[in-house]
Amino acid sequence: MVLSNQTIAVLGAGNIGRALIGGLIKGDYLAPEQIRATRRHAATLKSLEADFPGILVGTDNIAAVRDASLIVLATKPQVISTVIDEIRDAVSDDTLIVSVLAGITTDSLQEAFGQELPVVRTMPNTPMLVDEGATAIARGKFATPHHLHVVKRMFEAVGKVEEVPEYLMDAVTGLSGSGPAYVYMFIEAMTDAGVKQGLPRHTAARLAAQTVYGAAKLVLDTGKHPAILKDEVTTPGGTTISAIAELESHGLRIMLINAVATATERSKELSKG
Ligand SMILES: NC(=O)c1ccc[n+]([C@@H]2O[C@H](COP(=O)([O-])OP(=O)(O)OC[C@H]3O[C@@H](n4cnc5c(N)ncnc54)[C@H](OP(=O)(O)O)[C@@H]3O)[C@@H](O)[C@H]2O)c1
Numbered sequence: 001m002v003l004s005n006q007t008i009a010v011l012g013a014g015n016i017g018r019a020l021i022g023g024l025i026k027g028d029y030l031a032p033e034q035i036r037a038t039r040r041h042a043a044t045l046k047s048l049e050a051d052f053p054g055i056l057v058g059t060d061n062i063a064a065v066r067d068a069s070l071i072v073l074a075t076k077p078q079v080i081s082t083v084i085d086e087i088r089d090a091v092s093d094d095t096l097i098v099s100v101l102a103g104i105t106t107d108s109l110q111e112a113f114g115q116e117l118p119v120v121r122t123m124p125n126t127p128m129l130v131d132e133g134a135t136a137i138a139r140g141k142f143a144t145p146h147h148l149h150v151v152k153r154m155f156e157a158v159g160k161v162e163e164v165p166e167y168l169m170d171a172v173t174g175l176s177g178s179g180p181a182y183v184y185m186f187i188e189a190m191t192d193a194g195v196k197q198g199l200p201r202h203t204a205a206r207l208a209a210q211t212v213y214g215a216a217k218l219v220l221d222t223g224k225h226p227a228i229l230k231d232e233v234t235t236p237g238g239t240t241i242s243a244i245a246e247l248e249s250h251g252l253r254i255m256l257i258n259a260v261a262t263a264t265e266r267s268k269e270l271s272k273g
Contacts (some may be wrong), residue, residue: 003030003153004051009068011061011083012075014039016167017102019073023080026131036064062090068094068149073109077101084112093117096147098154100124102173103271106140106166120144120151123172124158125180133159133175138166170271174264182259187212198226 010017017037025032025075032054038061039045047058058064064069065087075083080101091097097119099109106119119140123131132234135155139148155161164172194204203251217225234240 003034003150006030006034006150007068008035008070008072009064010035010037010072010074011064011087012073013039013057014074015126015129017072017181018048018122019133019158020154021052023128023131025087026155029154029157036068038064044270055121061087061230066090066094070098073097073099073101073103077104080104081112084109088113091115091117096120096150098122098151102177103267106138106143110140112144116142119167119172119173120147121169121260122170122214123149123169123177124155125176127180128158131158132177135161136164136169136172137161138164138177170264170267173267174260174262178263182256183212220224220269266267
C-alpha cells in the first residue's frame with residue numbers, strides 16, 4: 001500500500017475530505033482503519049461510516065489527531081483558527097499538515113500551530129469527486145521533498161497533481177480551482193446550441209459533455225499542442241473554420257484570459273482577509 005505507514009486524520013470530511021477518503025480507500029492506498037474523519041454533526045458522520053466501513057468517525061478533533069502522522073485540514077477556511085486552537089497541543093512537530101483551505105498560506109498555518117511543522121498546501125477541484133481532479137501542491141518552508149511526495153501520491157488517488165511554488169496558488173485557484181464552473185457554462189451553452197439546431201436536450205447534453213471530456217483526454221493522452229489538434233479537425237472551407245471565425249470575432253480567448261485573471265485577483269484579495 002502506497003501510504004501503509006501513515007495514520008491520517010481528515011478534519012472536516014465534507015465534499016473535498018470525503019472525496020479524498022474515497023479515493024484513498026478505493027485505490028488501496030491505505031486501509032480504512034488508518035483513517036479518522038471528523039465533522040460537526042453526528043448525523044452526517046453516519047453516512048460517512050456507512051460509505052467507508054472501518055474508518056473511525058467522530059466529532060472530536062483532538063481524538064482524531066492524536067498519534068496521527070498526517071492531518072488533512074478540510075473544513076471551510078473561516079473555522080480553521082478555532083480548529084487549530086482545539087488541536088494544537090495534541091499535534092507533534094513531526095506531523096505532516098496537509099491543507100486544502102483556499103487562501104490560507106503555509107506561513108499562517110505554521111504560525112497558528114506555533115510550531116515549525118511541515119505543511120503542504122493544496123488546491124484541488126471538485127472533479128476529484130469522480131477521481132479526475134486537478135490538484136496543485138506547494139510546500140511550506142519546513143516540508144521536505146519526501147512530505148511533498150507523500151501528498152502528491154495521496155492526491156493522485158483522485159486525479160492529476162502538479163507541484164507549484166506557493167506564490168502561484170492564487171493563479172491555480174483562478175485556473176483549475178474555479179475552472180470547472182467555466183467548463184460547466186461551456187457545456188450548458190453547447191447544449192443550448194444543439195437544442196437550437198433541433199437536437200433533443202438530453203442528446204445534446206450528452207454530446208456536449210462527451211465532446212469536452214474526449215477533447216481533454218486527447219490533449220492529455222497525445223501531449224499534442226491544442227492548436228495542432230484544432231488544425232487537424234479544421235478542413236479548409238469547412239464547417240469548423242466557420243465556427244472558429246465566429247468564436248474569434250467574439251474574443252473567446254481574451255475572455256478566458258481575463259476571467260482567470262479576475263478570479264486570480266479575487267483569490268489574492270480573499271487571502272488578505
Ligand atoms: N469545493 C471546492 O471546489 C474546493 C476546491 C478547492 C479547495 N476547497 C477547500 O476545501 C475546503 C472544504 O470545502 P468543501 O467544499 O469540502 O466544504 P464542505 O463540504 O462544507 O466541508 C466542510 C466540512 O467541515 C466540517 N466542519 C466544520 N466545522 C468543523 C469543525 N470545527 N470540526 C470538524 N469539522 C468541521 C463540516 O461538517 P458539518 O457538515 O457536520 O458541519 C463539513 O463537513 C474549504 O477550505 C475550501 O476552501 C474547496
